[in-house]
Amino acid sequence: MRKTFLSQNPSVLIFIALLAIFTIAVTLLSEVTGVGLISTSFVKTLGKTLCLSLVAIAMDVVWGYCGILSLGHFAFFGIGGYAIGMWLMYARTEGIVMTSLASQPLPPTPAEISDAIGNQIFGVVGSSEFPLIWAFADNLFVQLLMVVLVPGALALVFGWLAFRSRVTGVYLSILTQAMTLALALYLFQNDSGLRGNNGLSGLQNIPGFEDSSQAKVSIAFFIASAFALGAAYIGFAWIVSGKMGSIVKGIRDNEARVRFLGYHVESYKLFIFTTTAIAAGIAGALYYPQAGIINPGEVAPIASIYLAVWVAIGGRGRLYGAVIGAVFVSLLSSWFTGGGAPNINLGFYTVQWTDWWLVLLGMSFVAVTLYFPKGIGGLFDYLVRKPS
Amino acid sequence: MSMLLEVNGVSVTFDGFRAINNLSINFAPTELRAIIGPNGAGKTTFMDIVTGKTKPDEGTVVWGERNISLLGMSESQIAREGIGRKFQKPTVFEAQTVRQNLAMALKTPRGPFSVLMHKKTKANGARIEAVAEQIGLADSLTRSAGELSHGQKQWLEIGMLLAQEPRLMLVDEPAAGMTPEEREKTTDILREAAKTRAVVVVEHDMEFVRRLNCKVTVLHEGSVLAEGSLDHVTSNQTVIDVYLGRSHA
Amino acid sequence: MLRLLSLAVSFWLLLSSIVYAQSLQDILQTHAAEVAKPSRSSVSVVLDDLVASGLPQALPFLEAWRDREIVRRESDGIFFRRLDSSGEVQLQDLDSGDRLAAGTQELQKVRPNGGVRRAIGDALVRFQLSDPDINKRRSAVDSIARSMDASQLGPLQASVAGEADADLKAVKQRLAGMLVATFGETPQDRIEAIKGLSGDLSVDTRAVLNTILAADPAVAKTLPEGANIAKVLTIGEDISVAEAYTRLVAAKLAPARVTKDAIRDALLTHMDGGRVGGVPVAELGTDEMRARAYDQLAQDGTVPVRVSDDAQAKAVAAHKFYLEYTENDAAITDAARLALNGIETSVALSQTVDLGLDALSLASIYFLAAIGLAITFGVMGVINMAHGEFIMMGAYTGYVVQQFVPDYTVSIIVALPLAFAITFAAGVAMERLVIRHLYHRPLETLLATFGISIALQQLAKNIFGTQARPLTSPEWLDGALVFNDVIAISYIRIAIFVLALLFLMVILFVLKRTRLGLEVRAVTQNPGMAASMGINPDRINMMTFGLGSGIAGIAGVAIGLYAKVTSEMGADYIVQSFMTVVVGGVGNVWGTLAGASLIGFLQKGIEWLNPSNTLAAQTYMILFIILFIQFRPKGIVALKGRAAAD
Structure with a gap:
């Protein structure tokens, strides 16, 4: 089965091969092997870009293939980050607290430990109580499960509600945007139990690996991200090829027709919406330990719209297009906003790219929508003759 | 003989406009039926009701030997019960190949997980090829449906209906935009299909209906005006009035 | 010689006070003894004269007097305001405001006692309430409203009749009503005033009523006779057992609870060669073990005994917890409650x-x-x-x-x-x-x-x-x-x-x-x-x-x-x-x-x-x-x- 699937989709093989070569090359050139051509911070940037590519693939499946323009998939990404961030922050704080309590003459009681940890984590929002949602924060396994379950459950409930009442098209987009806004507003609250505005921080310090250098940790996460991206690429390519792909694309192009063929369209949409949400959550869980900090701003609706922008620029309806879009736009964006791009002196005015990058992005996005609806990925159609 | 579909006393109102008015109509398990009527007679709304797209305000729609009510079932459930529908405008999935279009319609389990685990089998392949043969698209299986001519798209959609293996086929204006040769072939396909199932054709074109050579039901203002052979109904004075203008009004 | 001169000056001043417009110093010299050594009984004469004079400089004088900034020059008995500016003592003429260096002159401090200062304060209020400048009157009324006090009632009521501005008059009357409601002499007056307040939705009125209805938590074995009780608290509903017990401890009706922190501190002080109360220190990582060690210490008599939860509950059950109005007269609190309820509905x-x-x-x-x-x-x-x-x-x-x-x-x-x-x-x-x-x-x-x-x-x-x-x-x-x-x-x-x-x-x-x-x-x-x-x-x-x-x-x-x-x-x-x-x-x-x-x-x-x-x-x-x-x-x-x- 897998064999025929791969042989029918050569682009998957090519992608996986390129990804493997890239991963090995980066690892060999990183500081871990002593070569050090690629700095640790750039390894982190690359690792994060891989995670963004992963969530972009998910977005492409749900939008490019299934036609649901979700403006909420970055929220699922954020939830994944929060779920793993809770454990990272708890476990690390626990370590620090235990060290400081160990120097005291009396061994600490469980309540004292919990109070001390709570104080450390929630002091910034004026509390030391552990909210209910932190009940399993000490358990890595449960939190890893949360990375999958919380975005999955949220997508399942939201999708079930929305799809069963036949909310489609722009209405659905607005509804997903509203959901994202509600989530962001909730997280902004101090009594959300997730440190409000402050978010979760210090996530780059992995408990149990305090002695390992950041160079090693970041390479480990980079490789993990590459594996996740590869696995998701194969998985989603498998889903969108074959009969499932036919039906999903059919729903995108003519939902009613698929329904009259006897398919329960809502179940298919729900399946796609939920699996992509889970993928987004996993991507987030890999991204934020590399970013080091997560705050509610990351979840805001605008982030999800940017996600759609990446996919559109990269070329939707083809998975590698989503990857190209995410890599291209996010790296370009950090090049422009990070001051890497040279300013243009017009004599009477100097164009500073830190100020003008968003204008350029916005306008080029309009241009892509108008003139290159297939995005960058569409260029491949000219290079490769489509196998029919 | 027992009926395949019994529609009884169905009415539906849109914003005060009575699109279907106390309509009763029955279909036998194997028959070819043409439904004709002027614009606004309720032909499309009737199909909407049977396929679950529109919920009637009153009346019953009973299906099959087990006398299941179709009201309250979703479109996809009704389709799985064995009612297939072809739309007025040809709606095939233009981005996909003819084979993929037919494969999607093929009578196989419809759940997402069985679809995900679906494997191509020889039997299914043969079935697709047989249907393609029937609709004259055997050479075009690998072509994209978007590249087909208008008539071929109509056939493909009929082919998708056939692949669904429904017990009742509702076909809305199958001959629209076809050349005379294409019409003839379409007639053949439909008459062939009606040997093993009920086929209901909604059509404006009297010539096409005549060629189908079947029982005709005339709809007017949401209810049945006349029923019988084409010659019988065309000699009916009220039908003539309806079609040739309401001279009394 | 100096004395003679001063006598001459005061005589001249006295004379001029009759012939010309009075100066502030004249009035003060007229009552020099009462100003220099004021007493509660005698000061009113001076104050009445000052208020009656209507001199604008009387106001800062009264403030300075109250704040103990007035001095009398020993040499001639003239009153000055004493100012300390950049370490140097200066004297300020009370009428002209001119300053002169104090130098080495002998100064006698005027030290009004508390009662006198209150009287001065009243006069101040009266002064401001009748000031010709409406803005001053307004700010006086505002300052009364900000910090209401029984002593302000008299001056305020006195100033109502003479108030020319209708709006301000209404404000004064309203304020007077609040003051009577709070500080009125007879319960009858107060109840009347409280009734007059109902229908007024302002925050101040609600604050006044709430002040009258202020109630303190109290605890006793049985409810005291004749106390104006606002509410008897139900344990578990209005107040938790723990809170109730804390009140008992505060009222010294029960022994203090031994908190976890206290246990910890006690264990720390009584550590003895790696063991406390017979328990090895390393095992003290749970509350149960700490309690056991502490109880052992208590048995030895080194620390107070822990009060068990049962004992706490029993102690709490044996007492009544209630809220008692600070106002003793039930009729007044009833009236206030009625008025407040009406206001709150509106x-x-x-x-x-x-x-x-x-x-x-x-x-x-x-x-x-x-x-x-x-x-x-x-x-x-x-x-x-x-x-x-x-x-x-x-x-x-x-x-x-x-x-x-x-x-x-x-x-x-x-x-x-x-x-x-x-x-x-x-x-x-x-x-x-x-x-x-x-x-x-x-x-x-x-x-x-x-x-x-x-x-x-x-x-x-x-x-x-x-x-x-x-x-x-x-x-x-x-x-x-x-x-x-x-x-x-x-x-x-x-x-x-x-x-x-x-x-x-x-x-x-x-x-x-x-x-x-x-x-x-x-x-x-x-x-x-x-x-x-x-x-x-x-x-x-x-x-x-x-x-x-x-x-x-x-x-x-x-x-x-x-x-x-x-x-x-x-x-x-x-x-x-x-x-x-x-x-x-x-x-x-x-x-x-x-x-x-x-x-x-x-x-x-x-x-x-x-x-x-x-x-x-x-x-x-x-x-x-x-x-x-x-x-x-x-x-x-x-x-x-x-x-x-x-």
């Missing part, structure tokens, strides 16, 4: 009305923000993510106009049509250049307009900077329409409401009564048929989009007056605007009105339930909307029939 009623007005103005803002969107979305099926940026453009237009036209009224009159013109042009340009090419691809339109939105937002940031720009409303829009102490609505909000109403009428008129409206409706319902009737859908789409955008521009000016003008202000309204349109039902002006009302009232309602947290209110509102759309996917005012199904 306040609640007024608050509801006020909340309704708030909600109405919020709804107007949402309506203004959303109606342009409703037109483009409803008529053309085009979702314009840059709509918020059109609102922003309108607001910035207002700001720029104010830079050139300094008169705020004129500038607003100029800004409104100008904002319409600019955003109309921007909308038409966008329709021609972008949206026209994307009809029937709604998701692409959404994304393309989003691209325009981020570009416009960043452009505004580049031009105007990130900080908020002011859009000042004309003076006649300042202030608020006040109905009573609770119900008030600012004129800006009224103006926005009126503007929203105006818009509703104009749009209804355009759609229902003009050729353009007819054509727009025709295109909405059936574009193909409309085109075949000779209506140019291109032109209609262009006009519609321009109209929708232009309205956003005007809304921007209105919103800018009420909120801050920033490059992100559009983004703040866009989601709510979409919600308004979707909830109301697309393609219907009344639907938008209904949606705006629902969302406005809902948001205010939720904020009222949870006033401390507007973020939570917004969160819940959005969740409600998501659920609402489940049940009415087509909105409140839904189009029915086959046309709506496709």
Whole structure:
């Protein structure tokens, strides 16, 4: 089965091969092997870009293939980050607290430990109580499960509600945007139990690996991200090829027709919406330990719209297009906003790219929508003759 | 003989406009039926009701030997019960190949997980090829449906209906935009299909209906005006009035 | 010699006081003994004279006297105010205010005692309350209201009769009523005054009544006879066992609880070679083990015994916990309670009305923000993510106009049509250049307009900077329409409401009564048929989009007056605007009105339930909307029939 699937989709093989070569090359050139051509911070940037590519693939499946323009998939990404961030922050704080309590003459009681940890984590929002949602924060396994379950459950409930009442098209987009806004507003609250505005921080310090250098940790996460991206690429390519792909694309192009063929369209949409949400959550869980900090701003609706922008620029309806879009736009964006791009002196005015990058992005996005609806990925159609 | 579909006393109102008015109509398990009527007679709304797209305000729609009510079932459930529908405008999935279009319609389990685990089998392949043969698209299986001519798209959609293996086929204006040769072939396909199932054709074109050579039901203002052979109904004075203008009004 | 001179001077002063206008020093010298060594009984004569004189310099003197800053020069008995400036002692003439260095002169300090100082304070109040300057009188009344005191009652009541200003007189009477209610001499007076207060919704009145009703928690074995008890507390309902026990301990009716911290400290102090109370220190990592070790110590008598939970419960059960009014007279507290209840009912009623007005103005803002969107979305099926940026453009237009036209009224009159013109042009340009090419691809339109939105937002940031720009409303829009102490609505909000109403009428008129409206409706319902009737859908789409955008521009000016003008202000309204349109039902002006009302009232309602947290209110509102759309996917005012199904 897998064999025929791969042989029918050569682009998957090519992608996986390129990804493997890239991963090995980066690892060999990183500081871990002593070569050090690629700095640790750039390894982190690359690792994060891989995670963004992963969530972009998910977005492409749900939008490019299934036609649901979700403006909420970055929220699922954020939830994944929060779920793993809770454990990272708890476990690390626990370590620090235990060290400081160990120097005291009396061994600490469980309540004292919990109070001390709570104080450390929630002091910034004026509390030391552990909210209910932190009940399993000490358990890595449960939190890893949360990375999958919380975005999955949220997508399942939201999708079930929305799809069963036949909310489609722009209405659905607005509804997903509203959901994202509600989530962001909730997280902004101090009594959300997730440190409000402050978010979760210090996530780059992995408990149990305090002695390992950041160079090693970041390479480990980079490789993990590459594996996740590869696995998701194969998985989603498998889903969108074959009969499932036919039906999903059919729903995108003519939902009613698929329904009259006897398919329960809502179940298919729900399946796609939920699996992509889970993928987004996993991507987030890999991204934020590399970013080091997560705050509610990351979840805001605008982030999800940017996600759609990446996919559109990269070329939707083809998975590698989503990857190209995410890599291209996010790296370009950090090049422009990070001051890497040279300013243009017009004599009477100097164009500073830190100020003008968003204008350029916005306008080029309009241009892509108008003139290159297939995005960058569409260029491949000219290079490769489509196998029919 | 027992009926395949019994529609009884169905009415539906849109914003005060009575699109279907106390309509009763029955279909036998194997028959070819043409439904004709002027614009606004309720032909499309009737199909909407049977396929679950529109919920009637009153009346019953009973299906099959087990006398299941179709009201309250979703479109996809009704389709799985064995009612297939072809739309007025040809709606095939233009981005996909003819084979993929037919494969999607093929009578196989419809759940997402069985679809995900679906494997191509020889039997299914043969079935697709047989249907393609029937609709004259055997050479075009690998072509994209978007590249087909208008008539071929109509056939493909009929082919998708056939692949669904429904017990009742509702076909809305199958001959629209076809050349005379294409019409003839379409007639053949439909008459062939009606040997093993009920086929209901909604059509404006009297010539096409005549060629189908079947029982005709005339709809007017949401209810049945006349029923019988084409010659019988065309000699009916009220039908003539309806079609040739309401001279009394 | 000096004495002689002083005598001569005082004689001259005495003489001049008779012949000419009195000076302050004269009065003081007349009563020199009473001023220098004042007593409670004798000081009133001086004070009466001072108040009667009406001299403006008497006021600072009284303050200085009260604050013990008055000195008497030993040499001639003249009174001065003593000032310490930069380490040097200066003397200030009480009449002229001239300063002279104190040098080595012998000074006698005037030290009024507490009783005298209070009397001086009363006189001060009386002085100010009868001051010819109304502002001084007002500030005196305000200062009394700020810190009410029994002693102020007399002066206040005395000044009421002579008050010339009717408004201030009413304020004084009201204040006097509050003072009598609190400090009146007989219970009868107080009850009368309390009754007089009912019906007054002001915060001060409620504060006065609440002060009268102040109750302290108390505990006793049995309820004391004759105490004015506000409420007997039920354990477990009004007060937890732990809190009750803490009160018992505070009242010294029970032994103190041994807290966890106390146990820890006790264990630390009694550590003995790695063991405490027979338990190895390493095992003290749980509360049970610590308790066991502590109990052992207690048995040895080194620490107080722990009070068990049972014992605590028993002790609590054996006592009555209640709230006792600080006011002893039950008749007074009853009257106050009655008055307060009445007031609170009216306040609640007024608050509801006020909340309704708030909600109405919020709804107007949402309506203004959303109606342009409703037109483009409803008529053309085009979702314009840059709509918020059109609102922003309108607001910035207002700001720029104010830079050139300094008169705020004129500038607003100029800004409104100008904002319409600019955003109309921007909308038409966008329709021609972008949206026209994307009809029937709604998701692409959404994304393309989003691209325009981020570009416009960043452009505004580049031009105007990130900080908020002011859009000042004309003076006649300042202030608020006040109905009573609770119900008030600012004129800006009224103006926005009126503007929203105006818009509703104009749009209804355009759609229902003009050729353009007819054509727009025709295109909405059936574009193909409309085109075949000779209506140019291109032109209609262009006009519609321009109209929708232009309205956003005007809304921007209105919103800018009420909120801050920033490059992100559009983004703040866009989601709510979409919600308004979707909830109301697309393609219907009344639907938008209904949606705006629902969302406005809902948001205010939720904020009222949870006033401390507007973020939570917004969160819940959005969740409600998501659920609402489940049940009415087509909105409140839904189009029915086959046309709506496709």
